Amino acid sequence: MGEALLLVLLVLDFGYRNAEVESDSCDAVSMLNSPTIPTHPLLSIICCCKSKINKDWRCSINHIYREQNVAADALSARNIDFWSWIHLFETAPDFLKDILYADAMGVSKHRSVAA
Numbered sequence: 001m002g003e004a005l006l007l008v009l010l011v012l013d014f015g016y017r018n019a020e021v022e023s024d025s026c027d028a029v030s031m032l033n034s035p036t037i038p039t040h041p042l043l044s045i046i047c048c049c050k051s052k053i054n055k056d057w058r059c060s061i062n063h064i065y066r067e068q069n070v071a072a073d074a075l076s077a078r079n080i081d082f083w084s085w086i087h088l089f090e091t092a093p094d095f096l097k098d099i100l101y102a103d104a105m106g107v108s109k110h111r112s113v114a115a
Helices: 002-013 026-033 043-053 070-077 094-104
Strands: 018-023 058-063
Touching: 026 043, 026 058, 070 094
Parallel strands: 018 058
Antiparallel strands: none
């Protein structure tokens, strides 16, 4: 949940006013998109995230299955090249451009589920 708040703050700091956040954490997405439970142990973090999300901009928080999160998989596969836990790219790295283009065009990757 803390990563979601940090991401929202960074996006605002860079001046973006339209953001779509995708997470494979169904619980985190649900907490941010549902009414807040006053007794929830993460109440302060949830409220802080919601406060930032509801600022003067468009921000959606959506669930995505881990298998569909191809960009995150590509970035994590390259983690040996990174030294800290957060990285900001002004432009997409070359290895990510085709993946982001396919995502923007709505090309989806089917999820394999064992029956």
